[in-house]
Amino acid sequence: MNWRITPASSSSIKLLSLPLIELRQSRYFYFSLENLLVVCVRGKRMVSGLINENPTVYERKERRVRTDSTNTDEFSVEPIDQLEIFDILFFDFAIVNIHHIRDIRDPEHPYSLEQLKVLTEDSVEVDDHKSYVRVTFTPTVEHCSMATIIGLSVRVKLMRSLPPRYKIDIRVAPGSHATEAALNKQLNDKERVAAALENPNLVEMVDECLSPSFE
């Protein structure tokens, strides 16, 4: 990880050794996920070393609308499909707080993963019979250290929303990340995910990413 933090003002981070609470009070907090360091910056002031200073923002694709919503047959089965998974990820989890990635003037309108084309409907593969789902996401830049947290959030969201019979596979799109293999391994290793989720700070972080669903 080629990751440097330079203090932006007197009150900022040279304090990696400080207790976490204090860090949060100073509007910066961090956690470590194994060898990865992610620093979230909230608010207007920026540290240098933005992960992606200037992401390309895409226009939101027109939503495919369900046509069979008037299905009146009581006993027909509606299998879980691509769109449903996508909706799970986006109706609740519509605005994943990506505003760490960029200095956003209006923190009320951060870009969503969809706008950044991190996730698209086509990136979801699902097979209801085989109880299998695979989500492939594309980090905006190769060194995006947010990739882990995005992947973890997606996994948690799906684990919470899909029946237990499902096997969930989260992948980074081929060639889109510097440490692709390591990342894939990390995201799909049961032990490491479980370990990560035992870290209360990390869980809090993930919950925050998924927070709009509670509102």
Place this chain on the structure above:
Amino acid sequence: MAALNNLTEHLEAFVDVTRSPTHHAESLKAIATSLEKGVLSINQLVVEMDMYLTTTDDVVRARGSILLLAEMLDYLKSKPLDNAVVHSLIGFFTAKLAEWRSVRGALSGCLALIKRKGVAGVVTAVDAEAVAKSMAQSIQVQSLALYDRKLCFELLECLLEQYPEAMINLGDLMVYATCEAIDGEKDPPCLMIAFHVVELLARLFPSPSGPVASEASDLFEFISCYFPLHYTHTKGDEASIPREDLSRGLSLAISSTPFFEPYAIPLLLEKLSASLPVAKVDSLKCLKDCAVNYGVSRMKKHYKDLWPALKDALYASTKTDLSFGLESLTSPGFEMGEIHREAVNLLQRLVKQDISFLGLVVEDIRVNMVFDTISRYLRYEEMLDTSKLEVLVVSQILSVSARSSVESCNIIFETFFSRLMNTLGIVEKTSPGDLVHNENSTVSTRLYHGGLHLCIELLTASKDLIPSSEECTSTPESAQQSWCSIVNRFSASLIEAFTSAVQSSNDDCSADAYLGVKGLLAMGMFRGGSSPVSRSEFEKILTTLTSIIAANSAKTVKWELALKALVCMGSFIDRYSESEKAMSYMAIVVENLVSLVRSSHCSLPHPMILEATSEVCSTMPTYVEKMVEGFEEAFCSSFSDFCVSLGPMTLDRKVFTIVSVSISNKQGIESFLISNYYLENTCQVNGNFKSIENCSQLLECVTNKLLPRLTEIDGLEKSLVNFAISMWNQIESSIVFSYDFNGREFVEAAMKTMGEIVGVASVDSQNSIIQKAYNVISSSTLPAMESIPLTVAALEGLQRNLSTRDELILSLFASVIIGASPKASIPDVKSLVDLFLVSFLKGYIRAAQALGSMINKLVTGSGGTNISTDCSLEEACDIIFHESDSSKTICGSETFLGKICLGFCGSLDLQTRAITGLAWIGKGLLMRGDKRVNEIALVLMECLKSTNSSGNALHPSAMKHAADAFLTLMSDSEVCLNRKFHAVIRPLYKQRFFSITVPILESLIVNSQTPLSRTMLHVALAHVVSNVPVTVILDNTKKLLSVILEGLSVLSVDSVHKETLFSLLLVLSGTLTDIKGQQSVSDNAHRIIECLVKLTSYPHLMVVRETAIQCLATLLELPHGRIYPFRREVLQAVTKALDDPKRRVREEAIKCRQAWTSISSRSTPF
């Protein structure tokens, strides 16, 4: 003396700043009342207040006394005061204006005095002048607080309004004072008044040598800095003035005097070129005001700058997507933004005011270029966006200019119309009447969409200029002849062109059809005798449109457009009462369509003819009459297609004799029924499926299209009543029906129509329909049924069903009775009660409903004189329950009907029918609040027990019917006994029934012996509980909750009860959220959760699962301690629901699971 003592007290109270505002107000009021009553005079008050008015304590002097005096005067606005008093008071306040500490009191005092009206003693002009002077000299408005500033502006406004002469004397001083006061003001309410002050000043000093003229540049500078208005703080100030009002005020101020012109117009033009939409809208509005107030000569200087700016605004605000849809046939066809609307208004104003402005428009290069653009593209879709914009904007500009005045219309038409026609290849007619080279001209016509659009816009614009007939005489003929004659010259070929556009259109392109129809519509909408379109041409338009409607065999865009155009023209004729055109319309459109309805064989599907006819004909009462006549005829002809008519046809004499014999010999019921049956089979009639279908469609059209518009169309009621009567006539004259295939549908439609017509008719019309129906029924074989003795044997013996004709008559008659109002008179009630009683025991539910309605509306015996019936409620009940002779209980289980219900006698069929019938009768009684319903309810509940009183087991089917009877009793019925059918409805009847039945049902449930009876009791209870208003449930949550929960678990066993289960679940969900039910819900949380968890996997109905999961999510509002223990259980159930076959359930489950996880500890995220 007492008054004076009190006075001191009140004064003290008011002066004391530490007291609350309510105290102040009270003491103020007390003093004011005593002043008003005359107990106290102003003089006395002033003398008493001497100390306060002159004290050296600033606070007491200012706040207390002077303000008190001022407020007092405000109270006494209408009390006459002596002029001397007013004079001395105003002198006092004027002097006090100079003292800044007491300025608020002084200002409000002056204001109160100046506002006084004539009779009550007013301030003289001299005094007013003094006030103004003192104010101008000693008050620095902008250094005051908000409220004081507002008072200042109000005072200025009042002075200017009420003492104009005095203010003119002051001259410059007032203008200076105003300038100074406004400078830097930021508060909307103050500004509102300030703008008005400027307006008043401008009105006061109109002369070019006056102070306003000389100070114009300064004054304008002070007000122009607010333009365009922009609120920085939008929220939190509700009492404030809306932006629109303030902006309007500013606009009026700016346009108030022509002296502002050199400064205002350049500023407004500059703002118009800004990119801010608000600035554009405001400046356009303001420019319009200016154009009105500054006058032509001053505006003329700016035309050169104004026109390009205006044109740019129009170009920038027009969108290029022109709609060819149905809805835009009568509108411009594209979206009009606010900027666009204002720009159009301004243009129209300018052209109307000064015809020379039009010169700029006519000579404009872009406007002239458009003809090239038009001829470059044939189809609208092919055009580039820029060309589309060009065409739309230019047509808008030209049509708006043309609409402004007759003169401008003439110029526009003279300059452009022939050119346009040339481009389109439309030739003018050389001699009146006929067209030269008819064929050639249509061939050479080039239907450029852009050109057609422009042409239509111009025609639509010009049609508004035709004066109505009264104005016509005053306008000189020559003024309007010019454009009229141009249109007249081209009219025939134009119509030709539009027609060919419509005809050449195909289904995939609606633009041709749209433009063609719109063009025809525009041509057809010229008003009055001086219309450029002659009558024959008008008729041609109508013929074309009608033929489009008649020719199509499917519902295309073209068909719909033509229909809408016809409807528009119809209502246009009605609005301007054009008698000549109405005649043409009648002859061409109405007659044609009605004849289409009448003839059963044409290419157009029947429902489409009906739709077209009903739409077109409802534009005018005379058409409606015609149409209903047509409908009547159509009904009669199709009706006689599938039944044998008695009139002209000669029947087999023998058969007929048998019938008449059997009717006269009433004993042989059986034989007469057989003969009837025989008659039906012997007559071989080719039942025509199509005609019977047509009949039911026609009836549906009457119910769905005509009846809802009854209030809009005069005279429709009368025609419909005639229609109903002719239905009866038709039925009377036909003796045998041969239908089997679509028959049910037809009978249903006929019943519905008949019921609704009777429902909307007046009492007199109802009487005539009832009389007619009664005559038909008494001439039929039905009366024979009345005499059947109400014994089991007789009823069981009546095996055979009624003939189809009798069934139809019976159903229709029942509908009539259902729709009749309580005031209508029904002949021979007693035998009708008998008839209905027998027929519902034979399984005709409609008869039971009719009987219920009749019971509901009959007058009680004690009611004294009644004209309507020969039978009271009591008598009718006696007949029904057959118990008048023996005992006191009138309708309990001892009665004949009760016995059948309980299964003491008769077959199972008879029993279930009796139960259903009893439910309807009970509903009639229940709604009118009659006590007899209690006994009926008891009988029904008796049926729900597993065994009746004599120990025989009740049949499950009977129990089911009895349980459903509670639904009939409690729910609102669509088909009878509702407000539409004039039912007598006592308020709160549901609540009453609820309080009577629920305790009994509860105790029965506790004591129930078999599972079946228990289930049925729960079904009955669920019906009662789910139909009563929610508030009643909420009041009784504590009692009901456990029984509801038990009901939910009992009902979830069998899929038959799924609907009932759902409605009961909805009741439960209602109690969960309400504050009233919260306590008992919290107490029963464990049971509720247990029950809901079970329902999350209810297999038979998706909505049940969905609601159960939603309820579980709602339960999270309960105290944390109550629900935490069930977390695991709920999460398990909801996790299972994540794999539900239905998507909606899964979505709810995700939300619910999320919510329930969040109450568990952080360490277990899933």
